[in-house]
Amino acid sequence: MRYFCTYFDHNYLPKGLALYQSLQKFCGCFELWVLCLSQICYDSLKKLNYPNVHLIPLDKLERSDLDLLQAKQNRTIVEYYFTCTPCLPLYILKNNPQIDLLTYLDSDLFFYSDLQPIYQEIDDSSIAIIEHRFSPDRLELKQFGIYNVGWLSFRADQKALNCLQWWRERCIEWCYDRPEPTRFADQKYLDDWLDRFSEVVVIQHKGANVSHWNTNNYQIYQSRNQVFIDELPLIFFHFHGFKNYKNGFQISSLNPEFKLASLQERTIFELIYSPYIKTLKDITHHLSDLLPGISMHRSLRGVAIPALNSL
Template sequence: MTIAFTICSINYLAQARTLGESLRVTNPDYTYIIGLVDKLEGANLPANLVPDFPMLEVDKINIPDFAAMCDRYDITELNTAVKPFYIDYLYENYPDASSVIYFDPDIIVFQPLEQLNKALTQYSLVLTPHTCSPTPDWERPNEQHHLNTGIFNLGFIGLRNDDTARSFVNWWKDRLVYECRIDLCAGLFVDQHWVNFAPVYYDNVLIDQHLGYNVAYWNLHERRIAQNATGDWIISPMNQSQQTGQFLLQFFHFSGYNPYKPDEISKYQTRYTFADRPDTRPLFDLYRNQLMHHQNDKYRQYPCVYIKPPAVLRYKRVRKALKIPFERIITLLESR
């Protein structure tokens, strides 16, 4: 049994439904679960907005002092901080699951993930790097940005249900309770920088450089997209010294794409426009149509119940920063 899951708040359920339907078509043997960082009871979703996939609300997975995490984090930070807690919950409550795969909600899976399934019978963790070859210029994102945000993209991670993966998840949980912030000056970018240590701290980690995995704006400089006569999406390497041949697109990550700004590939990049990369346009049009079909207009109006207004969150962080030196002085004095 393989569990595939995502994490989102209600405002991202159109994306989560799109991901779920792609898995239902391509990998029907997977059990797909939406981890919901929100409350259904207060939202009172009409029947046509309730996904036909199981939803596991975050308050049901028994995260210690979850309210304090809500105080510390914004919506992006909170949705990433709970990731290893969900994995741990799935391990404990689905003992028949041989592996657990996480996908960000803004992903579409296009193929049966046979190579990944095989890898998870051998490896404890499967990670994908942001890029497999050097960036060609100083447009965003370049290698310096990846140094700031992490070598691996944690919009995807595959984990076997074994002792090594469980040990990694427990270590990751400890780090994300307090240090899942977007704080580049402190060397933090949500959950991603921590996983730079995974291949060092843990054995049996696969860094999979398959060019059809986790295709996104950050690696378009090395991958060209086409659709063949049978409708499959094909990835060709831009740099023949990198890898040769063609690869079936396994899953595409539409990170930073705004369906209400359909002429922008991603708000996080400056390297390409659709005029520069017309090969990508049909894929993004497909995604936009899927989001509209799944009523993204309606979901995006629901605020997450756990998130403090930005001004309140800034106040709490400043107050915490000002308290730290005094707390250290008190600790020092008490130790004498």
């Protein structure tokens, strides 16, 4: 059995369900804890009643951590969500003694193949983190952190609990959506974990945490109905900043240059983005009767990418 946690509100519900569906397809036996950041999200997931999904209302987490609740008064709602990140796995590990290893997942991840190679790398380590692996043309993004809060694994041992408690305290003290020399939101605190904590492993698999900030590092292609990142299968893609709306797509506000102009970009869109978009559309259609207000189609600011029906 593998154990995961994530969080999202009703606006991210289609993405969160896409993550869940991809785990169902490629993970085997698992349990997923979802911190519901809005009442609509909680009510919707409760009504859907998916197997092996455990719901945590936000106010339940807040009642268990009054310091977290106090921090809500001095930051934006997005910054508060960032503050919740270390509190969630800490809460789950303390209240579920059957868990041996808990992995936090960002809700905008989507899996394309078996997760086993990642777990082979983690082995008996207490903590697992993953680099952004910025491509040479994206190195300015290092100001946001060497490591990405997208996949984080914590074993139910004292070393991991000490790490989570330290991270929680730092985020409650300061967790703002602006880069500073040694901190940015919940993320840049990870930069020194290899030195600060023991039994930390950095996941090396090229197919883990592929995203717009590192795709230019790789040859991306399809073979035998499988997407490959160089010589290794794509395990999961991180759809950070992805938006889909009425007249097209915005791949990411951090990468407005992605305009499907090159062969590489068209390949990425066809092999990686298109299956994700189809999944989101199917989920949104399924939710339409339950939640008429939820739609993928929104008015956004930023650079739009024209929809290509031919792909």
